[in-house]
Amino acid sequence: MNSALRKFIFHDLQMIEGYIDPPDSLVFLSLLQAQQRNGLEGGIAEIGVFYGRSYFLLRKIxxxxxxxxxxxxxxxIGRTTDGAAPQYNRFIDNGRRLGLAVEEDLIITGDTARLKAEDIVGKVGRTRFFSIDGGHMLHHVVTDAALATDTLADHGIIAFDDTFNPAWPEVTVGVSDFLRQKEGAFSAFCMTKYKTYVCRTGFHAFYEKVIAEAKDLLAFDHVKTEFLGSNVARLHNPMSRRMVYELMVRSGMSAFSERVYR
Ligand SMILES: C[S@@+](CC[C@H](N)C(=O)[O-])C[C@H]1O[C@@H](n2cnc3c(N)ncnc32)[C@H](O)[C@@H]1O
Structure with missing residues (x-):
């Protein structure tokens, strides 16, 4: 068990406003650690920092x-004409609170539509993990998926957020279009309630095995699902567990909530 990292996920990270939930945090952990164990190197990138919840998770892992x-x-968010930048400042403060000072030379402020792959590769090298959680309309997903692909190492993973979420139907269209237009070069290997994880098809069997064997993912039902020609492990997290977890967090027991996910 990754006890220190699990404490970070279930306790420290909960102080940061944001969206990544424990199941996806455990998938990030399992995939990044498997890459590290297997010498699959590369940079890590995220579109959509917000206040840093998933950014700090990536930093910690x-x-x-x-x-x-x-x-x-x-x-x-909240930017005023006099130049105040509350979202950015809160993000920087969150880094201090977590003891993970933001490396500001690796933060790009701006619209991804104006970025080129070289802007990213020039700073972190080719990427082994790319989280896409920025704009949620089709044109954003198209832009961001292309940008991520152009930075990706052969063994790189793209994690698309809010796939199959009825609140953001165009994300689902964007990810489906991406996979279909790649004509088998990329395939999905894992899905959670919120995210879809894809890689180059040559690494599908490797990541499929990583997910199947990950100790931190044993709490989930691994449901074999087919999606656009590939086998996907859909990690099912029963409603009963989600309710117990929420109750624990709301009653100030986040330090113990980790046990619900063993
Ligand atoms: C849902 S939030 C990200 C949540 C975050 N990953 C977390 O773990 O809490 C989406 C973020 O994407 C950013 N965003 C939206 N459109 C963008 C664009 N075109 N380029 C860059 N960032 C964008 C927003 O400013 C917002 O902070």
Whole structure:
């Protein structure tokens, strides 16, 4: 068991406003650690930092490895004409609170539509893990998937957020279009309630095995699902567990909530 990292996920990270939930945090952990164990090197990038919840998770997991973590966001929430940048400042403060000072030279403020792969590769090298959680309309997903693909190492993974979420139907269209247009070069290997994980098809069997054998994912039912020509492990997290977890967090027992996911 990764006890220190699990404590970070279930306790420390809960102080940060944001969206990544424990199941996906455990998938990030399992995939990044498997890459590290197997010498699959590369940078890590995220589109859609918000206040840093998943950014700090990526930083924490990759501590001690050579990987650098790059974050991209508009950072325009609450921005005023006098130049105040509350979203960015809160993100920086969150880093201090967690003891993970933001590496500001690896943070890009701006619209991904204006970025080129070289802007990312030039800072962190080719990427082994790319989290896409920025704009949720079709044109954003198209832009961001192309950007991620152009930075990706052969063994790189793209994690698409909010797939199959009825609140964001165009994300689902974007990911499906991406896989279909790649004509088998990329395939999905894992899905959770919120995210879909894809890689180049040559690495599908490797990542499929990583997910199947990951100790931190034993709490989930691994449901074999087919999606656009590939086998996907759909990690099912029963409603009963989600309810117990939420109750524990709301009653101030987040330090113990980790046990629900063993
Ligand atoms: C759902 S939030 C990300 C949540 C975050 N990953 C977390 O774990 O809490 C989406 C973020 O994407 C950013 N965003 C939206 N459109 C963008 C664009 N075109 N380029 C860069 N960032 C964008 C927003 O500013 C917002 O902070």
């Amino acid at each position: 990759s501590e001690g490895s050579s990987a650098r973590v790059l974050g991209i966001d508009l950072f325009d």
